[in-house]
């Protein structure tokens with residue numbers, strides 16, 4: 249499957265009016281040339297997803313970004329629905345020839361709790377990396393390249409300087425990925 253050369257950001261925030269961190273990240277992504285930010289809760293308030301259209305957008309991309317607050321150790325429900333209907337098995341991975349093969353996957357997410365809560369004996373009982381397994385295996389099954397996730401821990405109480413530094417880091421990394429998009433010759 250030929251690779252597209254755009255970047256598709258799936259922004260999923262169930263309560264965007266209350267978002268501090270993800271709202272700024274989504275705004276930063278919108279400013280980067282070659283990046284399309286898809287606000288899923290705005291686009292599909294009724295959860296009725298146009299899967300064929302979404303697949304075309306994914307096919308035109310070389311990098312798929314999931315951007316969202318962590319909810320119950322996972323992704324928000326509309327993004328999960330998006331995954332369920334868009335990643336049709338035959339299209340996504342069957343016989344290792346699926347449409348996603350060779351594309352990259354990047355999780356950009358935030359948690360309310362600080363990293364210290366993610367440890368044995370801590371509030372969340374285990375390292376945060378343990379909760380990444382379903383994301384990582386989804387990418388692996390589809391033959392996608394796994395990019396180390398960018399996680400903002402303790403997003404709720406973070407001071408403004410640290411938040412702005414995180415947004416700047418994200419913008420820089422995203423711009424680099426946009427600049428290294430595959431060309432027709434690749």
Ligand SMILES: Cc1cc2nc3c(=O)[nH]c(=O)nc-3n(C[C@H](O)[C@H](O)[C@H](O)COP(=O)(O)O)c2cc1C
Nearest residue numbers: 267268269270317318319320321358359360361403
């Ligand atoms: C229903 C719900 C579930 C949540 N689950 C988690 C969780 O599993 N782990 C965690 O650290 N924070 C959890 N949070 C906190 C959010 O991740 C946090 O508020 C968000 O990352 C802050 O980003 P924002 O400023 O863009 O809203 C949850 C919040 C809600 C409302």
